[in-house]
Amino acid sequence: MKKIIPILFVVALISCNKQSDQIQALQKRVDSLEKKVAESYKPGFGEFMSGIQVHHNKLWFAGQNENWKLADFEIHEIMEAIVNIKKYQKDRKESEMIDMLNPALDNLDIAIEKQDPKLFKNSFISLTNTCNTCHRKTEFEFNVVKIPDQPPLSNQDFRNQLEKK
Template sequence: MKYLFFITTIVLMLSACNKSANNEKVLQNQIDSLQSKLDKTYKPGFGEFMSSVQVHHNKLWFAGINQNWKLADFEVNEIQENLNGIKQYCRDRSETQYLPMIDPALDNIRKTIQQQNSTAFKEGYINLTNTCNTCHQTTKHEFNMITVPSLPPYSNQDFKLHHEK
């Protein structure tokens, strides 16, 4: 009777070990499959983020000079969101490490927007633009010179503030 119990116990243990090994294989296959899908998932590139920053930089100017402070605040936040996207998705790019140099200029322009100070806004905007160009020079992208815009990026957006009635 002892032998029968001993043999039954060994058979059950071996069966459990075999199931565990099969479960590990199944789980590892699922992990590998998910990793393969993740590796192929779309991820915006550095240039796509920067193109978006450029559009919002342009729109920020027209919002600010038209004293549309809500829109100006929105555009600064859009710039920040894109810079955060670069930090999250483009860690492999050496340029990413220089993005914090823009933070003081963004903080300054935010303050001018909160103060609704047109003169300080223009100065802060020029400082932000110059900081962008300093970053481009530092990262060997000096060929990409940003300026204060002369035309809005889109002809279908009104940057003037329209008061609600």
């Protein structure tokens, strides 16, 4: 019996050491994963805005061409960017204000659903004004958005292809 106790003690010590080795290994893994997450790429606020800029432009030409399916697609791209700004740019205080676009977007959504060019135009003007309101409020007033004169790229046809056939 006298011999057994020290043996048990040694066994307990070994298993204890093993456990702390395992904990250390796990901690190392957690640290490296945390580093990976912190370093993983996420688009910046300005990149989301550049995306919104393109869809804002395409939305206008889709509406002008009464290509309602394309308009519906473009408006949803803007809505998706808003969701992503709130998800990936939580730290920017401007993100708290991004929902100010919703009333104009909702009206545009109705215009597209009703296929109503007049409501579309008025709601688009109000959307564009809201872009600038936020730019002014966030001291980015030098970034002025307007109703576009031209599509952003020449390799897209905004006419309703389905109707042409």
